[in-house]
Amino acid sequence: MTDPRPAGGQRLVAPPGIPRPTSWLPATLAGARRENAAARTLAFDVPGWPGHRAGQHVIVRLRAEDGYTAQRSYSIASAPGGDGSGDRIELTVQRLPDGEVSPYLTDIIEPGDQVEIRGPIGSWFTWSPTAGAPVQLIAGGSGIVPLMAIIRAVNGTVPCRLLYSVRTPDDVIYGDELERRSSGSRLAVTYLFTRPEGRRISAGVVAGATWAPEVAPEIFACGPSGFVEAAASLLTDAGHPPATIKTERFGPTS
Ligand SMILES: Cc1cc2nc3c(=O)[nH]c(=O)nc-3n(C[C@H](O)[C@H](O)[C@H](O)COP(=O)(O)OP(=O)(O)OC[C@H]3O[C@@H](n4cnc5c(N)ncnc54)[C@H](O)[C@@H]3O)c2cc1C
Numbered sequence: 001m002t003d004p005r006p007a008g009g010q011r012l013v014a015p016p017g018i019p020r021p022t023s024w025l026p027a028t029l030a031g032a033r034r035e036n037a038a039a040r041t042l043a044f045d046v047p048g049w050p051g052h053r054a055g056q057h058v059i060v061r062l063r064a065e066d067g068y069t070a071q072r073s074y075s076i077a078s079a080p081g082g083d084g085s086g087d088r089i090e091l092t093v094q095r096l097p098d099g100e101v102s103p104y105l106t107d108i109i110e111p112g113d114q115v116e117i118r119g120p121i122g123s124w125f126t127w128s129p130t131a132g133a134p135v136q137l138i139a140g141g142s143g144i145v146p147l148m149a150i151i152r153a154v155n156g157t158v159p160c161r162l163l164y165s166v167r168t169p170d171d172v173i174y175g176d177e178l179e180r181r182s183s184g185s186r187l188a189v190t191y192l193f194t195r196p197e198g199r200r201i202s203a204g205v206v207a208g209a210t211w212a213p214e215v216a217p218e219i220f221a222c223g224p225s226g227f228v229e230a231a232a233s234l235l236t237d238a239g240h241p242p243a244t245i246k247t248e249r250f251g252p253t254s
Helices: 102-108 141-154 175-181 203-209 225-237
Strands: 025-034 039-045 057-063 069-075 088-094 114-121 135-140 160-166 187-193 218-224 245-250
Touching: 039 102, 057 088, 069 088, 069 141, 088 102, 088 141, 135 141, 135 225, 141 160, 141 175, 141 218, 141 225, 141 245, 160 203, 175 187, 187 203, 203 225, 218 225, 225 245
Parallel strands: 135 160, 135 218, 160 187, 218 245
Antiparallel strands: 025 039, 025 114, 039 088, 057 069, 057 114
C-alpha cells in the first residue's frame, strides 16, 4: 500500500468509510480532567458530529469578543463512539508555556464554555478495525494522543506495542490507563525517558521495543517532526517497508 496523499499535502477527498470534515460546528465543553501538570483532557459535545476514525484530528477555533480568532489542530483522543454518546469527542492538550491557544485550553476554559470545531480530518493516519495486523505505536510527547485513540479502538482485538518517548515519568499522559490496559497480554508498553540522561530513540531502542519486520505490523508514529523522522528512518533501516509506516507530525499549525 502506498501513501495516497498528493505530494506535500493531505488527501482532500476522504476514501469510503472515513468520515468527512464538517463545516465549523459549535462545541460545548462538557467536562475536563487533568492528566498531569501540563496536560488536560477536554470532553466536547459537538451536535452534528459525523463520527471519526481513530487517528484523526480536528481544528479548534477560539473567538474573542472583538472577533479575533485563533485556530489549532488537536488529535481526537477518544475511540470512535467511545463513551456511547455519538456527539461527544475528547481531546488532550499539552500546555506550551509561551503558547497562544494551549494555555487557554489547559487552564482557563471551563465546562459550559463554547469553541468551534471542524473535523474530523485525516484519512491516511487512521486505524481501521478491518486491518487485522498487529499494531506498532511510537509516540513522542503529546504524540501519544491519537495513538491512545488507536489503543482504545483496538481494545485488545489485535496485539499492540507502544514505544512512548517522554521527558520524565511526571510527563506521561494516560499513565494509569496504559498500566491497566497493559496488564493483559495484548498491549506492551515501553517507556523511553529522555530526561535527565538525554536518552534518544536509537536502533537499539527500536530493536528492543518494537515488532520485527517479519511480524508485518501496521506502524503509527506521532510526535514532534524530528522525533517522527528519526523513528521512521530507524524503522526502515530495521527492514520495515516504508508503506507500512504511517506518520503524523505535531508542530505549529500552519
Ligand atoms: C495534526 C496535529 C495534531 C495535533 N494534536 C495535538 C494534540 O493532540 N495535543 C496537543 O497538545 N497538541 C497537538 N498539536 C499541536 C497543536 O496544534 C499546537 O501546535 C499546540 O497546542 C501549540 O499551540 P499554541 O497556540 O499553544 O502555541 P503557539 O502560540 O502556536 O506557539 C508557541 C511557540 O511554540 C512553538 N510550537 C507551536 N506548536 C508546537 C508544538 N506542537 N511543539 C513544539 N513547539 C511548538 C511555536 O513555534 C512557538 O514558538 C497538534 C498539531 C497538529 C499539526
